[in-house]
Amino acid sequence: MPTPVDVLERRIDELRVAVRQAVLAGDRAQATALRAELRRAEREWDDALDEFADQTPVPPLLPIRDQVHNALTLLGVPAAPKLLIAVHEAFFAGEIVGARLTSLRRDEERSFRAAPRQRPYYLCSALTADLLAPARGLLAVSTWPLDRRIVGPLSARVDFLTAAIRIAEQAERHPGAERLLRRFAVNIPGATDSSFADVKPEVVVRAARAELAVHEGADRSHREAAAERARTQLDDAAQLFGSRELQRT
Amino acid sequence: MTSPERLRGAAAPKSHNARTIAALTTNPGCSRRAVMDAAGIDKERLAAYVGFPARFGQSQFAITRGNVFEAQLKADGCAELLRLLREVLGLPIPQVSYDDLESVDQLDARADRSRELLTRAAGGESGTLFDHPLLRLEVGGRWVYLEPDLIALQFGGTFYVVEIKSFAVIDGQADGTKVSAAATQAAVYVLALRRLLAEAGHDPGLVSHEVVLVCPENFSNRPVATLVDVRKKLSVLERQLARMARIDPILESLSPDLTFDLRPDSSGVPQRPVAELVDGLGQIDARYSPECLANCELAFFCRHEARGTTASLGKSVREELGGVPSVDLALSLASGAVAPADDQEEAAAMLRFAAQLRSECLS
Numbered sequence: 001m002p003t004p005v006d007v008l009e010r011r012i013d014e015l016r017v018a019v020r021q022a023v024l025a026g027d028r029a030q031a032t033a034l035r036a037e038l039r040r041a042e043r044e045w046d047d048a049l050d051e052f053a054d055q056t057p058v059p060p061l062l063p064i065r066d067q068v069h070n071a072l073t074l075l076g077v078p079a080a081p082k083l084l085i086a087v088h089e090a091f092f093a094g095e096i097v098g099a100r101l102t103s104l105r106r107d108e109e110r111s112f113r114a115a116p117r118q119r120p121y122y123l124c125s126a127l128t129a130d131l132l133a134p135a136r137g138l139l140a141v142s143t144w145p146l147d148r149r150i151v152g153p154l155s156a157r158v159d160f161l162t163a164a165i166r167i168a169e170q171a172e173r174h175p176g177a178e179r180l181l182r183r184f185a186v187n188i189p190g191a192t193d194s195s196f197a198d199v200k201p202e203v204v205v206r207a208a209r210a211e212l213a214v215h216e217g218a219d220r221s222h223r224e225a226a227a228e229r230a231r232t233q234l235d236d237a238a239q240l241f242g243s244r245e246l247q248r249t
Numbered sequence: 250m251t252s253p254e255r256l257r258g259a260a261a262p263k264s265h266n267a268r269t270i271a272a273l274t275t276n277p278g279c280s281r282r283a284v285m286d287a288a289g290i291d292k293e294r295l296a297a298y299v300g301f302p303a304r305f306g307q308s309q310f311a312i313t314r315g316n317v318f319e320a321q322l323k324a325d326g327c328a329e330l331l332r333l334l335r336e337v338l339g340l341p342i343p344q345v346s347y348d349d350l351e352s353v354d355q356l357d358a359r360a361d362r363s364r365e366l367l368t369r370a371a372g373g374e375s376g377t378l379f380d381h382p383l384l385r386l387e388v389g390g391r392w393v394y395l396e397p398d399l400i401a402l403q404f405g406g407t408f409y410v411v412e413i414k415s416f417a418v419i420d421g422q423a424d425g426t427k428v429s430a431a432a433t434q435a436a437v438y439v440l441a442l443r444r445l446l447a448e449a450g451h452d453p454g455l456v457s458h459e460v461v462l463v464c465p466e467n468f469s470n471r472p473v474a475t476l477v478d479v480r481k482k483l484s485v486l487e488r489q490l491a492r493m494a495r496i497d498p499i500l501e502s503l504s505p506d507l508t509f510d511l512r513p514d515s516s517g518v519p520q521r522p523v524a525e526l527v528d529g530l531g532q533i534d535a536r537y538s539p540e541c542l543a544n545c546e547l548a549f550f551c552r553h554e555a556r557g558t559t560a561s562l563g564k565s566v567r568e569e570l571g572g573v574p575s576v577d578l579a580l581s582l583a584s585g586a587v588a589p590a591d592d593q594e595e596a597a598a599m600l601r602f603a604a605q606l607r608s609e610c611l612s
């Protein structure tokens with residue numbers, strides 16, 4: 001997300017180019033108007049910078065649920081708060097305040113139960129495949145297909161590899177993501193060279209895909225079977241936030 | 250005859266872990282400890298209440314550090330742990346399945362589920378990592394639940410106990426006593442896992458005598474894994490558990506009114522007169538030795554009680570001075586003020602010799 005300062009800087013650059021072009025073209029009236037424009041932009045830039053300095057630490061530009069939603073959407077798989085914070089830090093502006101994450105899921109559940117389906121999405125639980133109970137510490141998005149929110153015995157690894165691929169695919173455009181990518185790469189066979197010195201996104205993607213191919217089939221059938229059970233056994237709220245009873249099958 | 254439930258009173262039973270069982274085997278002859286542990290009495294609370302609080306246990310700092318390290322290994326689908334197991338044990342790539350057995354709340358349900366999943370895995374069905382399985386072990390004639398913080402790993406038909414510890418391995422070396430303590434605890438798990446499989450009709454030999462110890466390397470947070478052979482620990486443990494006095498005969502000798510209920514009031518503050526509890530403790534034989542200080546919550550109480558006995562000076566003194574129970578008597582024998590009884594002759598001769606040497610040295 002570009003900040004106001006970013007926007008102004010871009011505008012200033014554009015104006016400078018335009019002033020130069022007007023001068024070279026001999027269009028004095030245009031050049032004068034553009035110069036005035038440029039001064040104004042520079043003054044605004046000064047003010048914006050002061051404001052920026054005043055408001056440290058930088059407050060999140062988005063409410064926390066949007067931040068979490070962004071991070072989850074980038075990953076595409078259920079994730080723990082720690083990972084969400086790291087992903088957000090690597091790819092988005094602003095910081096997720098960890099302490100506020102703890103009550104998030106509960107608040108979402110409360111809001112859903114009070115007035116179901118009033119929001120475009122809810123941040124909800126991943127469900128364990130065997131008991132359809134909320135999986136400890138994993139957040140997901142309500143608009144995802146149900147089977148993507150189910151975690152079976154192989155899903156932790158499958159989701160880790162999927163997340164690695166998604167991060168690698170985005171990493172090219174986000175130099176800040178390199179550290180996060182390395183953290184994933186060192187734990188995937190063949191994703192780094194022997195010295196761990198160089199992490200190449202395309203190598204990570206290839207290595208993660210290779211391992212993913214080993215687990216994917218079995219994992220999908222666990223998940224789909226559990227999702228089917230959830231659809232027939234659980235009501236709307238429990239499909240999103242998990243069943244509290246011990247349901248053995 | 251009394252019962253463990255009576256002895257414990259209204260309090261919830263204190264659960265065992267591998268550390269307490271490992272400690273239990275260090276003083277198998279002590280009836281007091283056997284009764285307290287079998288009844289699930291909170292020894293730490295009792296000791297503190299009667300004025301002799303225990304002074305051991307892990308510091309909060311160490312516990313936090315341990316939890317952080319463990320969380321790090323298990324984060325992102327056990328990513329780091331899997332890498333280590335692949336490196337050290339050659340765990341094949343397809344073996345990544347992970348079951349968290351703590352996701353079930355009730356204790357019995359957890360134990361059932363642990364048994365179900367582990368025996369299924371032993372029967373050749375899938376399952377690789379089992380986190381927080383709840384195991385049981387028979388101690389002194391009673392079953393105790395183990396609340397282990399371990400991972401059981403199964404592959405190629407063999408089970409391994411994986412223990413995550415936060416003490417550092419520096420240049421390939423770790424503190425010997427810490428490794429040894431970790432190995433003893435791991436041996437408790439190995440044993441409990443073997444018995445679980447045996448009960449279900451599987452070969453207990455499916456559980457390896459090698460355990461995987463995971464520690465941070467060189468003060469970094471980078472983990473290393475090593476295989477530790479716990480065969481020796483296992484045989485000591487099995488022998489001690491078998492030898493441990495069954496507690497029923499001890500219970501038989503105790504008065505039926507004896508109880509260690511602290512009778513807390515509605516706000517949880519104990520109301521029981523301390524003298525009654527001290528008297529109650531005195532009714533069960535103890536066997537204090539200095540090793541108790543590192544292993545038993547009641548140690549300061551028992552040491553105080555045993556003051557003046559030769560046994561309280563440690564195993565070697567107790568063995569040398571067999572038949573001479575008190576320090577006073579030992580001193581009298583040494584000075585010749587008291588004539589030794591027949592079975593004290595040998596000890597008395599040694600004491601006199603020692604006294605002579607001492608006076609020569611000091612004069």
Ligand code: SF4
Nearest residue numbers: 279536537541545551
């Ligand atoms: S401290 Fe007391 S109760 Fe504990 S083992 Fe030693 S003698 Fe027994």
